[in-house]
Amino acid sequence: MVTARSPIYSALSLVGVLAVTAVFYLMLSAPFLAVLQVLVYAGAIMVLFIFVIMLLSLRTEEGGEVMGLPTGARRVVAVVFSLLLLGQLAYLGATLVLSGRSGGGPPGEILGTPVALGTQLFQRYLVPFQMTGILLLVAIVGAVAITRRHGRRGLEGTMAGEED
């Protein structure tokens, strides 16, 4: 069900999806979350994503055999799966609308405004919040440690004149 051949177009489509998600948050009266979605996810994380794609010069996917199926059969399979997915979403939507509930209530009261989100983060969910911070720190330090080790060994090997 991939419609874009170039990975950059796929990444930009994801940015579009995130923008629409932000609009959904707005419709659920959570403006803070909407702006944060754009600011952090679409504005920073996706930028790094696209950096990686650009710097690694990921090539556009050539046409060819995938899963041992020729192009025509692949298209048919893709269309069938898309219809299945759409059917499931339509079913969910229909049951939700028909039952009259609003699907769980708007998150506006507990997560929508900065005050609300801050209260939740620093009172009710304080420990998970701090643990997440430590987890992210561990991930960053780990990434730096891994790259440094390879880089240093490579540099030393070259400069000392050793054969690789």
Next chain:
Amino acid sequence: MSVDFFIEAVVKCLVVFLVLLTAVAYLVFIERRVLAHIQSRIGPNRVGPQGLFQPAADALKLMTKETVIPEAADRILFLVAPVVSLVPALLTFAVIPVGATVDLFGREVALRITDINVALLFLLALSSIGVYGIFLGGWSSNNKYALLGGIRSSAQMISYELSMGMSVIGVIMLAGSFSLVDIVNAQSTVPFIVYQPLGFVLFSIAAMAEINRTPFDLPEAEPELVAGYHTEYSGMRFAMYFLGEYANLITVCAIGTVLFLGGWLVPWPSPAWMAPLWMVGKMGILIFLAIWTRGTLPRFRFDQLMTFGWKVMLPAALVNIFLTAVVMAFLN
């Protein structure tokens, strides 16, 4: 939602749009004149009285130039990238207030297009979106210099976005709100630059880096990278990038005025319709500072720039937040 409201909104948008575009065009002219005087020369003064029609001449020239698209360039992204760079720069003025309220045609008109309760975050989000225009332009040009310039520029922008966001947290703490109108009203006694000098300095530096201005303009410096991400652009597309850059300058000066210099408020009583004039006056001071900096400082090398952003600006911003919080906790 009456028709009146709709008409008011449309008129405000049109006015802001036209004023902004004219201001951007004349800002280029003003910069050339001021830079010239800093460099002991005169600058453009031939076209019209004192050169005041120069922007019109520039606009005509850029509009009549041929748009050259490189053959191996990614056509769609090449054409879309300048737009993605220009639109957020203009869109920020949807939330920037230039005054309180005036009585016009029998209605109370608020001198802003809108005000949302997360306005400041909205501005930061828009600057994050502006980054896309830069590196998409660089990548889609299918040109080594453009790609390098684009990547460097966007790396610089996302690094300094962080410092810029954190440097204004002190202001948010003092005002207690993300809404720009609330922040200006909280400065009715003392502008925040008095309470947040470090925050102001950090914001100025980060803002200059955000908009790719000297001394942080390595990605578009001619001797370094031909012209960086807009190497392959000509005519109207280049004009869009150019306009976007100067519109960004006006935007960050407006944000700086609202956050640190008290917006349209002055210590003496003044009628409501003069508020935009005070605001423009304060913005003019900041814009002059920016142009002055451009004419005075040499540019940073890229690694110096990144080191400065991550190792100096970010810790300084965190220290600023900490100090503000400590002082507030002791005094309240």
